[in-house]
Amino acid sequence: MPIKTEILIQVDKTDRRILAQVQKDASLTNQQLAEKVGLSPSPCLRRVRALEDAGIIVRTVTVLDHKKLGLALTAIILIGMDRHTPERFATFEEQVSGYPEVLECYLVTGHDADYMLKVVVPDMDHYHHFLLNQITRIQGVSGVHSSFVLRRVIDSTALPLGYLS
Incomplete structure (x- = not known):
């Protein structure tokens, strides 16, 4: 069975700000997220989609109180x-x-x-x-x-x- 090797994707400071915000609250609208990270909505959405396409953002979930x-x-x-x-x-x-x-x-x-x-x-x-x-x-x-x-x-x-x- 071949061993899978992960390819590391480079993320910049803006990507890290986006990732930090969506980890805190994935229910943010794109407009709200863009405001929090200092981008306009279109580039913010492009970056989020690129992070999803790269497999960095795997899925969005809701955390329940068990x-x-x-x-x-x-x-x-x-x-x-x-x-x-x-x-x-x-x-x-x-x-x-x-x-x-x-x-x-x-x-x-x-x-x-x-x-x-x-x-x-x-x-x-x-x-x-x-x-x-x-x-x-x-x-x-x-x-x-x-x-x-x-x-x-x-x-x-x-x-x-x-x-x-």
Whole structure:
């Protein structure tokens, strides 16, 4: 399987201002965004579209308050696999991609685990059911370690743009 190489796109100071604003509030109209970054609307829209076309702006989402929707339990699950083969990993990734409880899934190193999941469910009973009837039934899962979030200290979707030149 060939390894994908990412091509880095150069963004200038104006692009960084646009990206910072849309990360804070993606509901801004083009007119509002243009005013905030010091551009007229047409060049601002062209830049936003160029950032989208380059794949830098991937999608626009709305962030919901999970607790107000009755999803009070957040779990971080470390999962070990019995074999480290592309087929095992593909099977696991395909399965967890279909679980709405899974907000994030990472293939990781540095732990006694191969994957780290961030899962949101209503309560411990739902978590127990999810773990026993879905996660542990995926072919190749050999170990599970769960941790539960007590409090969100930092919860951001914004990337640090200060590193961009």
